[in-house]
Amino acid sequence: MRNFFKHPFVWSLLIIFVLILLNSQGWLRDFKDIFFQTTGPVQKNLYQFSLKANSFTDFLFSIKELKQENTNLKQTNQELLNQLSQLREASRENEFLREQLGLFEPEQRELILAQIISQGSSNSARYFLIDQGIKHGVKQKAIVITAGNLLVGQVTEISDSFSMVQLIIDPNSRVNALIQETTVNGLIKGGPGSELIFDLLPQDQLVKKGETVVTSGLAGVFPPGLLIGQISKIISSQVQISQVARVKPVVDFETLDKVFIIK
Amino acid sequence: MAMTMKIFLIIIGLLIGVILQTTLIPFLSVMGASPNLILVLILILVIFKKFEKMWWAIVSAGLLLDLFSGLPFGLTSLSLVTVAFLIDWLHRNVFSEIKLWISIGLIGSASLAYNILLIILGKLLSSSFYSGTSLLVIVIELGYNLILGLMLFYGAKKILHWK
Numbered sequence: 231m232r233n234f235f236k237h238p239f240v241w242s243l244l245i246i247f248v249l250i251l252l253n254s255q256g257w258l259r260d261f262k263d264i265f266f267q268t269t270g271p272v273q274k275n276l277y278q279f280s281l282k283a284n285s286f287t288d289f290l291f292s293i294k295e296l297k298q299e300n301t302n303l304k305q306t307n308q309e310l311l312n313q314l315s316q317l318r319e320a321s322r323e324n325e326f327l328r329e330q331l332g333l334f335e336p337e338q339r340e341l342i343l344a345q346i347i348s349q350g351s352s353n354s355a356r357y358f359l360i361d362q363g364i365k366h367g368v369k370q371k372a373i374v375i376t377a378g379n380l381l382v383g384q385v386t387e388i389s390d391s392f393s394m395v396q397l398i399i400d401p402n403s404r405v406n407a408l409i410q411e412t413t414v415n416g417l418i419k420g421g422p423g424s425e426l427i428f429d430l431l432p433q434d435q436l437v438k439k440g441e442t443v444v445t446s447g448l449a450g451v452f453p454p455g456l457l458i459g460q461i462s463k464i465i466s467s468q469v470q471i472s473q474v475a476r477v478k479p480v481v482d483f484e485t486l487d488k489v490f491i492i493k
Numbered sequence: 494m495a496m497t498m499k500i501f502l503i504i505i506g507l508l509i510g511v512i513l514q515t516t517l518i519p520f521l522s523v524m525g526a527s528p529n530l531i532l533v534l535i536l537i538l539v540i541f542k543k544f545e546k547m548w549w550a551i552v553s554a555g556l557l558l559d560l561f562s563g564l565p566f567g568l569t570s571l572s573l574v575t576v577a578f579l580i581d582w583l584h585r586n587v588f589s590e591i592k593l594w595i596s597i598g599l600i601g602s603a604s605l606a607y608n609i610l611l612i613i614l615g616k617l618l619s620s621s622f623y624s625g626t627s628l629l630v631i632v633i634e635l636g637y638n639l640i641l642g643l644m645l646f647y648g649a650k651k652i653l654h655w656k
Contacts, residue, residue: 238544238545238548239544239548239574239578241548242548242551242552242574242578243571243574245552246552246555246556246567246570246571246574247567249556249566249567249570250566250567250618253566253567254566258566262560265557265560266560269508269512272512273512273515273516276512276513276516276517277516280516280517280519280520281520283520284520348512348515348516348561349515349516349519350515350519350561350562350563351511351514351515351531351558351561351562351569352558352562352563352564352569352611353525353526353527353529353608353626353630353634354564354608354611354612354615354626355562355563355564356563357561357562357563359515359561386563387563394563396563400563401623401626402621402622402623422524422525422627422629422630423524423525424525484520484522
């Protein structure tokens with residue numbers, strides 16, 4: 231029995247269990263902060279270097295497709311300009327009606343800019359470590375977006391100067407969402423690779439490829455109207471209670487280097 | 494003096510490994526799977542040195558990975574320590590020599606065991622935990638780890654295999 235407790239494997243397990251206990255009480259927070267502060271600058275620079283190297287190699291591999299992509303983008307640009315002029319008109323009309331009805335302006339969001347320092351170390355989870363924490367005003371479960379109101383994820387772990395962000399593509403992430411065109415509600419989950427799964431879509435509703443998915447604001451965790459992605463494939467079966475679709479996120483998580491945290 | 498230097502080099506090597514694992518390696522990802530540098534480094538250490546001598550390095554590396562993983566705290570270190578112990582036992586009791594093909598076989602088995610342990614222990618540590626790791630991700634990671642193992646084997650043989 232005495233030899234059993236002398237074995238390094240038992241010692242290792244004991245140390246890990248003690249640390250799990252300490253972490254659950256929040257007593258490792260300062261240690262984590264000191265560690266991130268020590269390694270942070272190196273990680274930040276290395277991460278930036280990796281991003282640049284990655285985009286350079288992507289560029290080299292996509293030179294042949296650039297011409298076609300340019301033509302597509304020009305076409306999309308024209309369509310968007312047309313939509314923009316219609317939206318400007320609608321916005322003016324909206325403003326006028328608000329004034330007439332005496333309604334308040336929607337509240338402006340207060341944002342904190344953060345830089346991504348590193349990614350999660352496991353293939354089983356998708357996380358970012360960012361350089362903003364409690365002392366910068368970040369709160370637990372704060373929502374993280376990127377330019378253009380695109381949903382990135384949620385703060386799940388926080389220390390004085392750093393935060394861990396669970397991405398929407400993480401297998402354990404859950405976001406209440408709806409299809410913008412039809413207001414059909416469902417649940418967005420992290421899927422394989424960088425795809426999302428849109429689950430719990432009612433069987434009697436028509437879901438089309440290319441439709442836009444945004445946060446619904448149900449459950450009050452995520453604010454409504456944040457852009458998530460576009461439906462890329464419908465996996466529907468009459469046997470199941472609900473429909474399931476695949477969603478391509480609008481955020482390219484591979485090229486992201488800065489995000490905003492909603493205060 | 495030489496021993497202290499080797500311990501220092503191992504600590505620095507693991508720290509650099511953890512930093513690389515969270516900054517550079519995610520960009521090598523294929524279908525959501527990237528190589529597990531720390532697992533391969535730990536396995537190489539266990540193959541060349543005994544678990545009994547290296548347990549502190551394994552626990553430290555696991556805990557450092559836990560800080561960055563986003564998974565329930567302790568899950569990575571528990572899986573890493575268990576796999577390292579099993580591989581050490583297998584290596585000492587079944588294969589007595591340090592040969593390339595034995596090491597590569599052990600790294601392959603350990604990669605599979607590590608991912609299975611992550612799923613099982615994840616469920617035990619947190620009932621709501623869901624591992625999104627598909628079979629394809631495990632297979633790609635296995636391939637990556639074998640290539641890494643091949644690359645690190647000869648380097649480690651020179652540095653770690655002293656008499």
